[in-house]
Amino acid sequence: MGVRLGVDVKPIEACCEPLLAGALSEAEAEDLAAAFKVLADPARLRLLSIVANAAAGEACGCDLVAPVGRSQPTISHHLSVLTEAGLLTREKRGRWAWYRIVPERLDVLRDALSPRA
Amino acid sequence: MGVRLGVDVKPIEACCEPLLAGALSEAEAEDLAAAFKVLADPARLRLLSIVANAAAGEACGCDLVAPVGRSQPTISHHLSVLTEAGLLTREKRGRWAWYRIVPERLDVLRDALSPRA
Numbered sequence A, B: 001m002g003v004r005l006g007v008d009v010k011p012i013e014a015c016c017e018p019l020l021a022g023a024l025s026e027a028e029a030e031d032l033a034a035a036f037k038v039l040a041d042p043a044r045l046r047l048l049s050i051v052a053n054a055a056a057g058e059a060c061g062c063d064l065v066a067p068v069g070r071s072q073p074t075i076s077h078h079l080s081v082l083t084e085a086g087l088l089t090r091e092k093r094g095r096w097a098w099y100r101i102v103p104e105r106l107d108v109l110r111d112a113l114s115p116r117a
Helices: A026-039 A042-052 A072-084 A103-112 B026-039 B042-052 B072-084 B103-112
Strands: A088-093 A096-101 B088-093 B096-101
Touching: A026 A042, A026 A103, A026 B026, A026 B042, A042 A072, A042 A088, A042 A096, A042 B026, A072 A088, A072 A096, B026 B042, B026 B103, B042 B072, B042 B088, B042 B096, B072 B088, B072 B096
Parallel strands: none
Antiparallel strands: A088 A096, B088 B096
16 A cells, blocks of 8 residues: 555554654654655645535545646545544545544644653 | 754644634645645654653754664755744754654644534
């Protein structure tokens, strides 16, 4: 899956050690870096922000191409990365897929940046 | 500076719009993505975690090469990216530079991932 998507996408649920709680091992740092890499793209951030603010909390894939200003295949790619990472859920209904944000996965990343206890 | 460092590093202080508060513009998304890109590297995350947990809250650049397992020029590069982004401060004393974490800058990124009010 990582190869097909061009980025090493793991479900964010599986990570992440807090950045400040102790020195990170290489494996812990790789998992956390991969999670931040999912967010390190403007098109993906725009997709997340649009879906999060959509009416009824869900957005049709068909309504995401125009506002983000990328091609349909590019949008599809980024939606796959976000879904694979667990930041979006996808539900197929007829011809289109509908997306919802999974705020708990953003919480995981926020918690990884929390100050030391 | 961005060209020299190989990544587009802006001070994180200057950004960032909350991801979930409304649909991000392209410019807002680019700033936020650039900030997450600084964190999307395992060596940089290890450096941050080591400096954050160093005795007296500061670490000598001379003590950062061995634990992270990269070459000295690579470590220097990553320390420059982190300093440029405002996540570390650097103080030169004699031959060596000493680094401290700036937790307020991580707070900026954490806040950008906060749930909608």
